[in-house]
Amino acid sequence: MAKKEYSFYPGCSSERKASASNYMVSVESMCKTLDIKLNEIPDWNCCGASIGYAEGGELPRHAMNARNIALSEKHNPGQDIVATCAACWLGAKETHERLSASEQMLADTREALKEAGLDMDYKGEVEIRHMVEVLIEDFGYDQLAKPVVKPLEGVKIAGYVGCQTNRPFGVVGESFENPKYLDKLTEIMGAEPVEKYDQKVTCCGGALAFSEPEKSQAQIKKIIESAYDFGAEMIVTPCPVCQMNVEVYQGQINKKYGTKFHIPVTYYSQLMTVAYGGSAKEAGLDGNIVRATKLEEIAAKPVKR
Amino acid sequence: MSELNKVMVEKYRNDFLKEVEANVEEGNWVKMCMQCGVCSGSCPFGPYWEHPPQELFMMIRAGKREEVLASESMWMCTSCYNCIVRCPRELPITHIMHGLANYAHRLGIAPKMNPTRRFAKLFWENIIKGGRVNELKLSIGLYFMDGFSNGVKKGLEMLPVGLGMFKTGRLNPFGLLSGGKCKGAGDIHKMLKKAKEIENRRKGFAP
Numbered sequence: 032m033a034k035k036e037y038s039f040y041p042g043c044s045s046e047r048k049a050s051a052s053n054y055m056v057s058v059e060s061m062c063k064t065l066d067i068k069l070n071e072i073p074d075w076n077c078c079g080a081s082i083g084y085a086e087g088g089e090l091p092r093h094a095m096n097a098r099n100i101a102l103s104e105k106h107n108p109g110q111d112i113v114a115t116c117a118a119c120w121l122g123a124k125e126t127h128e129r130l131s132a133s134e135q136m137l138a139d140t141r142e143a144l145k146e147a148g149l150d151m152d153y154k155g156e157v158e159i160r161h162m163v164e165v166l167i168e169d170f171g172y173d174q175l176a177k178p179v180v181k182p183l184e185g186v187k188i189a190g191y192v193g194c195q196t197n198r199p200f201g202v203v204g205e206s207f208e209n210p211k212y213l214d215k216l217t218e219i220m221g222a223e224p225v226e227k228y229d230q231k232v233t234c235c236g237g238a239l240a241f242s243e244p245e246k247s248q249a250q251i252k253k254i255i256e257s258a259y260d261f262g263a264e265m266i267v268t269p270c271p272v273c274q275m276n277v278e279v280y281q282g283q284i285n286k287k288y289g290t291k292f293h294i295p296v297t298y299y300s301q302l303m304t305v306a307y308g309g310s311a312k313e314a315g316l317d318g319n320i321v322r323a324t325k326l327e328e329i330a331a332k333p334v335k336r
Numbered sequence: 337m338s339e340l341n342k343v344m345v346e347k348y349r350n351d352f353l354k355e356v357e358a359n360v361e362e363g364n365w366v367k368m369c370m371q372c373g374v375c376s377g378s379c380p381f382g383p384y385w386e387h388p389p390q391e392l393f394m395m396i397r398a399g400k401r402e403e404v405l406a407s408e409s410m411w412m413c414t415s416c417y418n419c420i421v422r423c424p425r426e427l428p429i430t431h432i433m434h435g436l437a438n439y440a441h442r443l444g445i446a447p448k449m450n451p452t453r454r455f456a457k458l459f460w461e462n463i464i465k466g467g468r469v470n471e472l473k474l475s476i477g478l479y480f481m482d483g484f485s486n487g488v489k490k491g492l493e494m495l496p497v498g499l500g501m502f503k504t505g506r507l508n509p510f511g512l513l514s515g516g517k518c519k520g521a522g523d524i525h526k527m528l529k530k531a532k533e534i535e536n537r538r539k540g541f542a543p
Binding site: 043044046047048049050051052053074075076077079081082084085086087088089090091093094095098115132133138139140142143144145146148149164194195198199201206207234235237238239241242247250272274280282317318319320 | 359361367380381384385400405412414416417418420421422434435437441442451452453454455456457458459460461467468469471473478493495497500501503504505506507508511515518519520523524526527528530531532534535538541
């Protein structure tokens with residue numbers, strides 16, 4: 032298979048010692064196996080995330096995303112922009128759509144960008160894509176299954192898609208209410224997807240986990256409870272906010288509700304790295320607070336020939 | 337009442353719908369709402385909204401300016417986008433809710449103590465400083481929002497979470513000194529100043 036190249040927008044949470052640094056580690060390992068070259072957008076900035084609107088307003092928020100798009104055009108011309116974070120993807124894609132739809136918004140954005148010494152030659156040819164889109168559309172399930180050397184046999188996994196990888200844009204060919212791609216990915220990695228998992232697109236509270244912790248934790252409780260109800264040993268997600276919210280508040284939820292939650296929450300790229308024969312470290316499993324012991328055990332086993 | 341608020345009241349008199357259409361992100365969609373209530377039923381925080389989106393849309397048309405803009409309701413939006421994908425009339429409801437919250441905040445009518453309003457302000461200030469999120473400063477800023485003693489209490493509550501993140505290499509202990517910096521931070525400041533200037537001019541917010 033020929034090498035595939037993309038302009039890469041990693042986002043704040045993927046930085047070293049940031050909340051999704053282990054996601055990044057596993058993405059790098061997964062891309063190495065699939066021969067994907069990620070050209071990081073030099074000096075990229077924050078997308079404004081889902082909470083930036085309140086103080087940032089409309090144009091400043093689009094300017095932030097436009098700076099990344101302009102830098103990508105300049106340094107990685109012609110390459111699709113790929114984001115691993117749901118919010119980064121959403122923010123950049125939303126700006127891309129607004130600028131393509133409104134000449135005035137585009138003109139205003141360009142005027143602001145000039146202050147940063149940048150311009151955009153906006154033809155709208157470059158797509159803003161999430162990593163899972165790249166996997167599904169540019170590779171496809173059959174191709175993704177080929178490098179599997181350690182099928183994740185006997186691991187029952189609830190595919191928690193969440194919100195922003197799924198709505199409002201979503202993945203082509205998938206429904207908003209019951210997207211199946213995460214289950215399919217899980218299955219081709221040799222694990223057992225929990226297909227009846229009914230909270231797969233429930234909101235975890237997003238940024239409001241910080242500002243409205245009780246309301247958000249009530250959501251998170253539903254998300255975890257349903258995973259247990261259907262026999263899952265692990266939750267997998269494509270979103271850094273989902274991952275963090277569903278993993279790190281389990282202790283607080285247990286205290287408040289008297290539950291005994293202790294369920295690992297992993298990224299799809301962690302499953303793939305282990306199935307592709309990577310070590311626990313290469314899969315960033317040392318970054319999970321609730322350790323994914325089943326995956327660690329599989330990663331420690333020698334590859335069957 | 338803030339100066340800007342007075343100006344807007346004067347400018348639009350009793351036509352709140354027109355005011356929303358002109359100043360709120362995607363506000364021109366409001367009149368398309370057919371009051372089916374799917375948005376309200378789809379919202380994960382639905383039960384906590386004093387006035388769910390469908391009700392807000394009707395209130396805007398009924399000219400209930402103060403009740404809408406001073407409401408805590410749209411600050412309950414988690415940006416899950418359920419309402420957008422389910423609305424049969426394809427209203428960009430999430431964006432309208434963000435727009436209403438932003439507009440109320442700019443006019444100084446938004447509820448002062450609403451935690452999401454305060455967190456959102458903290459967040460934006462955090463990211464524009466260096467261009468990227470500084471997660472440690474953001475969390476500490478949030479805990480200490482209500483003074484020192486509350487901050488210590490909240491910090492202690494959150495300590496197990498923070499320690500978990502630290503031990504797994506997902507929190508930078510030196511984040512108070514470094515992190516979240518773009519080389520072009522100065523350029524970003526200039527760019528954002530200009531963007532705000534243009535937006536103020538377009539929306540008639542500038543003096």
